[in-house]
Every structure is written in structure tokens, then in C-alpha cells.
Amino acid sequence: MSFEAARLAQLKKQGLLRKLKLRNRDLINFSTNNYLNLSSHPLVKERAIKAVRNWGAGAGGSRLMTGNLSLHQELERKLAELTGMESALIFGSGFLTNLGVLTALADRDDVIFSDRLNHASLVDGAITSRAEVRRYRHCDVKHLADLVRSSGATGKKIIVTDSVFSMDGDIAPLLDIHELAIAENCLLVVDEAHAIGVFGSGGGVCRSLAVRPDVITGTLSKALGGYGGFASCSASLRSFFVNKSRSFIYTTGLPPASIGAALGALEVIDSSADMGRVLLENAAFFRNRLIEMGFDTCRSASQIIPVVAGENSSAVSFAEYLEEAGILAIAIRPPTVPEGAARLRFSLTLGHSRKNIDMAISAMKKLKWK
Numbered sequence: 001m002s003f004e005a006a007r008l009a010q011l012k013k014q015g016l017l018r019k020l021k022l023r024n025r026d027l028i029n030f031s032t033n034n035y036l037n038l039s040s041h042p043l044v045k046e047r048a049i050k051a052v053r054n055w056g057a058g059a060g061g062s063r064l065m066t067g068n069l070s071l072h073q074e075l076e077r078k079l080a081e082l083t084g085m086e087s088a089l090i091f092g093s094g095f096l097t098n099l100g101v102l103t104a105l106a107d108r109d110d111v112i113f114s115d116r117l118n119h120a121s122l123v124d125g126a127i128t129s130r131a132e133v134r135r136y137r138h139c140d141v142k143h144l145a146d147l148v149r150s151s152g153a154t155g156k157k158i159i160v161t162d163s164v165f166s167m168d169g170d171i172a173p174l175l176d177i178h179e180l181a182i183a184e185n186c187l188l189v190v191d192e193a194h195a196i197g198v199f200g201s202g203g204g205v206c207r208s209l210a211v212r213p214d215v216i217t218g219t220l221s222k223a224l225g226g227y228g229g230f231a232s233c234s235a236s237l238r239s240f241f242v243n244k245s246r247s248f249i250y251t252t253g254l255p256p257a258s259i260g261a262a263l264g265a266l267e268v269i270d271s272s273a274d275m276g277r278v279l280l281e282n283a284a285f286f287r288n289r290l291i292e293m294g295f296d297t298c299r300s301a302s303q304i305i306p307v308v309a310g311e312n313s314s315a316v317s318f319a320e321y322l323e324e325a326g327i328l329a330i331a332i333r334p335p336t337v338p339e340g341a342a343r344l345r346f347s348l349t350l351g352h353s354r355k356n357i358d359m360a361i362s363a364m365k366k367l368k369w370k
């Protein structure tokens with residue numbers, strides 16, 4: 001047996017085998033990150049098409065060579081404004097942003113303090129930077145403070161956290177983390193991938209709390225409905241990333257269609273500032289019904305609502321049952337979530353009608369009785 005066949009057989013036995021699926025049935029999608037339903041918004045599509053007409057299909061080179069378009073810089077100005085920071089820099093994706101920011105910021109002598117539930121791209125960025133990585137208990141500021149104070153770091157100390165956690169839907173205690181970062185002279189990097197467009201009139205959780213970290217990272221691929229990533233920061237950090245982030249330097253600039261789509265999405269958000277608020281109200285309604293039914297939704301306080309099943313096989317069979325009922329809610333298993341905490345991950349979007357939400361609620365009621 002080849003090494004990969006043996007490894008795949010092992011994953012299958014553990015209930016952890018992943019497969020790419022094409023679904024032929026119409027299902028109500030409760031697993032998309034297209035939170036504001038902007039991916040198919042007419043203005044977003046029109047802006048993407050217009051950008052292709054004017055600029056072509058690709059940037060044609062890296063930003064530092066020949067691929068720097070005025071379109072990129074226009075979007076960067078708008079993203080800086082949205083997040084309330086001095087400037088912004090676009091990367092190829094949210095993953096590449098986190099990789100580029102952390103590998104540029106952190107060196108061998110530095111220590112990165114990372115929430116245990118941070119997204120894989122922050123984990124990989126931290127490891128790749130070669131800094132020492134200390135993981136603190138999820139959202140536990142006291143544990144974080146203990147680690148920071150006892151670190152004996154000779155170089156920079158960098159605290160890294162998601163704002164909205166992708167698999168739990170809860171929110172980091174950013175006011176306390178920011179206070180600690182200032183008191184202990186740490187840099188603070190906050191990943192707002194799931195908050196941009198939704199919290200703080202679209203500007204994210206930091207914006208809503210008036211917290212200004214050193215770097216906010218984000219993506220154009222979730223609430224904004226397209227593709228790409230960005231970091232918002234000071235003008236000097238932006239120049240630093242332009243010079244030091246390998247995932248920015250050695251790759252082609254984001255294609256015009258993606259930039260046009262993001263500009264269109266920002267236009268829509270700008271003209272209807274309460275989209276995020278409506279989404280969060282719908283999510284709270286759905287979450288409260290699940291809690292009343294006795295489901296464990298962790299500490300979700302966002303549009304992301306987990307329902308913890310425990311065993312991998314239970315999560316998978318719950319997801320299969322829901323799919324039969326016309327509801328798509330993907331089972332999330334380790335290593336994406338901790339061992340024994342397999343779950344369904346629901347995400348509410350503005351594409352869900354009240355009828356859709358009621359259908360999901362009644363399917364979950366039957367699931368409880370199964």
C-alpha cells in the first residue's frame with residue numbers, strides 16, 4: 001500500500017476523511033461565509049465586470065514589478081478608511097495576509113502569544129516566522145498576561161488573536177487584550193476575517209470598540225463576497241510589509257475582477273450601514289431557539305453558530321440528516337476543532353429569509369428527538 005493510501009485509510013477509520021463534494025440538489029446553505037450575500041449582488045458583479053473591461057483579467061506581475069494598479073491603491077484607501085486605520089495593503093488572500101504579516105513582524109528572538117483557537121493561517125504564520133510561539137487558553141486574558149509577564153523575551157512580544165473566532169463564533173476580549181498589550185509593550189495583531197462587513201457598521205470589532213491594534217488583518221472573501229486579503233496598519237508598517245512580507249513580494253497582484261468586486265461590496269456596505277446589525281439580530285434569533293432546545297452553541301455572539309456534537313461520527317450523521325431535510329450545515333471535525341468537539345457550524349447570512357431560518361429550526365427540533 002502506498003504511504004498516502006495508508007494515511008487515507010487511517011483518516012477514514014478515524015472519521016476524519018475529507019472529500020470535495022459537488023451538490024446537485026438545491027439546499028439552503030448555512031455553511032457559507034458570504035455573510036452579507038454580496039457575492040451575487042448586481043452592483044458587486046457589475047464592478048467586477050467593469051474592472052475586467054478596463055484593466056484585463058490579471059495584474060500581469062507582482063505589485064513591486066509591473067502589477068501595481070491604481071485600482072489596488074483605491075481599494076487600499078477605502079479599506080483603511082473602513083477599518084479606521086492610517087493605511088492598508090492588499091494581499092492575495094486572507095491566508096497569505098496572515099502569513100505575510102507574522103513572518104515579517106516576528107524574528108527568531110521574538111515571542112508570539114497566540115490564542116489556542118486562532119485560525120490556521122495565524123498558526124502557520126507564527127510557526128513560519130521562527131519566533132517562539134506561546135499559546136494561551138482561549139480568550140483567557142489572565143493566562144495571556146501570565147505568559148507575557150513571565151516570557152523573559154529579549155525581542156518583540158506580539159499578541160495575535162482572531163476577533164470573531166471562525167469555529168466558535170465568539171468574540172475575543174479585545175479591550176482587555178489591548179490594555180495588556182499597551183501595558184506590557186506588546187504589538188497586537190487582530191484577525192477580523194469574520195467581523196469585517198458585519199460588526200461596527202462594517203469596520204469590524206476593533207472599530208466598534210474603538211480599539212486600535214498595530215495591525216488588523218482581514219479578507220475580501222467572506223462578508224465582502226469576493227476574493228483577496230488585506231492588512232490595515234500605520235503607513236510605516238505598510239511600507240515595512242511591502243519590503244518584508246514574502247507573501248506580498250513574490251506573488252502576482254490581485255486580479256482586477258477581485259478588486260472591482262471588493263470596491264462594489266464596500267459601496268453597498270457604505271450605502272446601507274445596518275446590514276451587519278440586521279444579520280446579527282437574525283443570528284441571535286436562531287441561536288436563542290437552539291439554546292432553548294438544549295443545544296450547546298459555545299459562546300457564540302456572532303453570525304457563526306456552532307452546535308457541538310462531540311463525536312466525529314455524530315457530527316457527520318447530524319449533517320447528513322440535515323442535508324436530507326434540505327439544509328446544508330457542514331460537520332467540522334478535528335484538527336479544525338479540538339478532539340471530542342466535532343460540531344455543525346451554522347452561519348447566518350442576509351440571504352436567509354425568515355422561512356429559511358424557520359426550516360432550519362424545525363429540522364433541528366427533529367434532530368434533537370431522533
Ligand SMILES: Cc1ncc(COP(=O)(O)O)c(C=O)c1O
Nearest residue numbers: 093094095119121166193219221
Ligand atoms: C479567521 C480567519 N482568518 C483568515 C482566513 C483566511 O481567509 P481567506 O479565505 O481569504 O484566505 C480565514 C478563512 O477561513 C479565517 O477564518
